[in-house]
Amino acid sequence: MARTYLTPEIHRKRIERVQNLLNDDGLETFLVFNSKNIFYLTGLSFIPTERPIILILHKGEVNFFVPSLEIDHVEHQVPFVSQVFSYFEYPDVKHPMYHLAENLMKELKIQSNKVASEAAGASGYWGYKGPSLEDVTGLKFKQLPDMIMDMRVIKEPEEIELMRESSKWAARAHKYLQNFTELGANEIDVTIRASTQGSHDMVQELGDTYRPTGFSMFPAIALYRGQIGPNSYFPHALSRGLMFKKGDTLVTGASSDVYGIHAELERTMFMGEPSARQTELFEAMLAAQDAALGAAGPGVRCADVDKAARDAFNAKNVFHLVRHHTGHALGMEGHERPFLDIGSEDVLQPGMIFSCEPGIYEQGLGGFRHSDTFVVTEDGIEITTKYPREISELIIE
Amino acid sequence: MARTYLTPEIHRKRIERVQNLLNDDGLETFLVFNSKNIFYLTGLSFIPTERPIILILHKGEVNFFVPSLEIDHVEHQVPFVSQVFSYFEYPDVKHPMYHLAENLMKELKIQSNKVASEAAGASGYWGYKGPSLEDVTGLKFKQLPDMIMDMRVIKEPEEIELMRESSKWAARAHKYLQNFTELGANEIDVTIRASTQGSHDMVQELGDTYRPTGFSMFPAIALYRGQIGPNSYFPHALSRGLMFKKGDTLVTGASSDVYGIHAELERTMFMGEPSARQTELFEAMLAAQDAALGAAGPGVRCADVDKAARDAFNAKNVFHLVRHHTGHALGMEGHERPFLDIGSEDVLQPGMIFSCEPGIYEQGLGGFRHSDTFVVTEDGIEITTKYPREISELIIE
16 A cells, blocks of 8 residues: 555654754754644644744653644644643734743743754744744744754655655646647646546545645646746746647646645647657757756766756757756755755765756747656666656647 | 736836835835735746745836746736846856845945845745845845835725625635535535636636736635534644535635735535534624624724624623634735734724634534625725625525
8 A cells, every 4th residue: 555644653753853963962942933844743734824833842842832723733633742832812912922932931941052943933924023032032042944954855765655656646637637638728727627637536546545734725736837839938937827729839747745745747748740849859858857867866966967967958059948957856845955956065865856857948939848756766766757758648639 | 897917007106116115215226035025016926936036126127136947037027127137047056146246236236225125135945045145245235024015014996906806706616615515525526626617717707807827726716624524623724635424514715816816705604404502603703703894994903803803702602712813914915914913003994905704613513714805995894705694595405
């Protein structure tokens, strides 16, 4: 049976790793603000609003500080929670950060030089304003903004299984997208139809083993995002409700949400037989993607993967049509560090997951980009997005 | 004809207002980082990634600093742009912020004491890291983090028209949601079906006058987010793929994206005839919403609108079931300042738009919350979300 969610044991292990890092630094307390980092460590998903929600790791205990509307929601979702501190509302008569200061000082008795936080204070999201942790406690907090994100760079075997599963449903939804695309149809309609059908299949076939995180409205998506015909020239076009016409170059996208993990799958397709120039640019793009995938592996510099794609584009004399680097890490976020970029100083390591998506863009004609997701393994790479890449399989008749 | 988008003239006027504020402060240059604020001022929509995208208002000129993949996209979308500065990629061999510093110092010749910015530097989104503006220029930047958000608090007549239009399509999609809800159905399927049908109607009926911003996959949405049966007790439940059962209390949500403006419409509904307790709590909620809407109007304190709802709940002896305040401003964001909250010091002014959504939550039974969107007018309020509110109209047979 495929893995479609993580158990509390995985979350406990992650927290243990954080505790060990804190112990090494002589720290007793760590405040985590980022909602994805909180989900990563505890499995708690929630809707981030102006109301601060904070995970407080303290001397091996898992505590939370939340508004009243989330108290029971935390206890319902996190089996290993110790204490849930709370405040009624934001802004309220007394600002939540002063409630927090009381909990930290009087209940947890946190100490200067032994307390760290991911941010100086709650973020200014959706209208929130407030004082910093140091303002309300008078203590000095060590800032560790990257600790959890740095942990997330190397994916565990369980997370890699989620990525395989996400890739499978991305490909399923993309197949529907390809099938539903036809002359005169509107990109919004085709996107919604394909995502609906792909999501329906996913919910039906996974049954009770599917645990939605609530992060995504569609379990699986396959979409057009305005990269249709000449508009596909814009690498980050946005959906404009365009209609498909004969001769269009199309660039697609597909993913699915498997316990917060999202694969990335994109394809270049054509409305009818491609012209000589369309074919030429498609083949150059494919050669660059092959070159980058061929170069990737454990111990290889990220910069050298980008360089392999650049060299391939240069060999075809189309480097002037390049508008971005070769790829980025991904997992719970759409893009993560590190980047497959000529300027990166990072090295590919087993457990890292990347997109590989070198692209070229010709004004008036369109964009040419496939994106595939790959995992770095002990002895090479594993491409998780299994979908046809050859031009003959990507023509809409 | 309904208004479904804003013209460049509106954006120019907004920029003029910013320029006047800057002039008053003796400032020549202002750097805007927030993607929604950039859309608000220029109509440019884009996908925020790790690559910094900055609007540079300078001596009356509208300039941008963007990665190479967005250069033509900016020129395509913003008719009144003066200069588009660019860098190839992030991270690249030379960090984008050093490119920016060169553009600011050599091309625009910005000066200390005459330059302001919305943030100290680009935000750490999707793996970005970088130096601050002051680090790379050696100049002192005045920080104006709230200037544009403060402008956005009072909506212009044109924006209020967009909100009316958004409310109309939210109601249409919600009608489908109510119609499609039936015993044994899965919340994810019903959500997608209703949003698909509502979006289809919207795209068809608006035709060429609809200008998607690309912010939303569905033009119109109507959804369940896990607030089904006992799980509706969690005010911010998340979609879990629940099935509808007899006796369930349901809390819904609906909206639509009209040029980035989103209405908020929520309803409490029941699967079959409600019990005496369900009816009692529903009527208490309705009385509180009536009280809050009755109290709201120009010159009224936000705190007093919240107090009206609290008093109504107290009168029914259910205040212990309250988990949040009465509402929040909204527009381009799901929640905005100010808040209808006992602790707010703000006063309702014509052109402000709020949700009104007092709620109560009983463990084991469920949640009771309607949300409606209202505009503060010169002499009262206008409710833009027109949808039945009475219990008799919200029972799924």
